[in-house]
Amino acid sequence: GENVEQHPSTLSVQEGDSAVIKCTYSDSASNYFPWYKQELGKRPQLIIDIRSNVGEKKDQRIAVTLNKTAKHFSLHITETQPEDSAVYFCAASLRYSTLTFGKGTMLLVSP
Amino acid sequence: DAGVIQSPRHEVTEMGQEVTLRCKPISGHDYLFWYRQTMMRGLELLIYFNNNVPIDDSGMPEDRFSAKMPNASFSTLKIQPSEPRDSAVYFCASSSGGQGADTQYFGPGTRLTVL
Numbered sequence: 001g002e003n004v005e006q007h008p009s010t011l012s013v014q015e016g017d018s019a020v021i022k023c024t025y026s027d028s029a030s031n032y033f034p035w036y037k038q039e040l041g042k043r044p045q046l047i048i049d050i051r052s053n054v055g056e057k058k059d060q061r062i063a064v065t066l067n068k069t070a071k072h073f074s075l076h077i078t079e080t081q082p083e084d085s086a087v088y089f090c091a092a093s094l095r096y097s098t099l100t101f102g103k104g105t106m107l108l109v110s111p
Numbered sequence: 112d113a114g115v116i117q118s119p120r121h122e123v124t125e126m127g128q129e130v131t132l133r134c135k136p137i138s139g140h141d142y143l144f145w146y147r148q149t150m151m152r153g154l155e156l157l158i159y160f161n162n163n164v165p166i167d168d169s170g171m172p173e174d175r176f177s178a179k180m181p182n183a184s185f186s187t188l189k190i191q192p193s194e195p196r197d198s199a200v201y202f203c204a205s206s207s208g209g210q211g212a213d214t215q216y217f218g219p220g221t222r223l224t225v226l
Contacts, residue, residue: 034214043202043217044154089154098144098167099215101154 002027002094006102013080014110021105023090024072032093033066033073038104039086047088048075080109115218117203123224129191132221134203135184144215145178145188146202154202160186161208193225 003026013019025033034049050057050064050073057064061080066073077084087106091099116135124130136143145157158168163180171178175194180186190197200222204215 043219045217046214049214098156098159100156103153 002030002092002100004090004092004100004102006090006105008105009103010106010108012108012110015080015082017080019075019077019080019084019107019109021075021088021090021107022072023074023092023102024070025092025100026071027092027094028068028071030092030094032099033064034091034093034099035064035075036089036091036101037086038089044089077107080107082109082111085109115203115205115216117201117218117221119221120219121222121224123226124193125226126194127192128225129189130193130197130223130225132188132201132203132223134186134188134218136186136203136205137207137216138184140205140207140216141183142206142208142213142215143180143186144204144206145186146204146217148200148202148220149198157188190223193223195225198223198225 006023031052035047036044037047038044048059048062048064050066055066061078063076085108087104089104090102093099118133141162144159147155147157157170158178159166160180176190178188200220202220203218206213206215
């Protein structure tokens with residue numbers, strides 16, 4: 001089955017800096033790559049996703065890039081703010097509608 | 112729409128007791144997923160349904176776990192008997208399917224503590 005590796009496990013940045021979280025996946029057949037944000041005690045919520053026919057997607061301060069040849073994708077957050085502090089999960093979809101999640105990255109943004 | 116609804120939000124029980132978690136997916140969604148989240152193992156898919164039919168239960172840890180979806184608006188995850196290692200947050204999620212994989216919307220979760 002699919003295996004998703006996510007790095008780093010924790011990331012500390014100063015407010016205003018950029019943050020980058022990287023994921024690799026194992027199965028070249030995967031075609032859907034969402035990112036979820038989970039605040040403490042809350043549910044995971046989708047923040048951005050990308051499909052295999054697109055190399056990059058942006059939404060305000062958030063962007064995701066996909067390299068299908070290397071089987072990796074990354075989340076980029078620019079101008080980080082304290083409210084960006086949360087755990088971020090990447091995921092990959094191998095079979096129709098099922099997701100395999102990475103272990104998560106705890107992002108801490110210091111004022 | 113109210114989103115995915117789960118109950119109870121918190122459950123504390125003693126080892127050996129039966130636990131039933133409940134989920135109402137978003138209306139119109141034809142996929143329903145049950146996940147377990149722990150610090151050690153992260154988010155694990157336990158089972159998922161398509162049009163009320165269980166498709167893949169390979170993530171269910173053992174026979175003590177069972178899940179049903181009697182209709183399009185209700186699903187249960189049952190643990191009998193419960194054990195302390197079952198303590199975790201259990202999430203239900205739903206999606207609308209369609210061409211390729213679609214966004215999964217998570218419920219608020221049930222925090223289960225087995226003493």
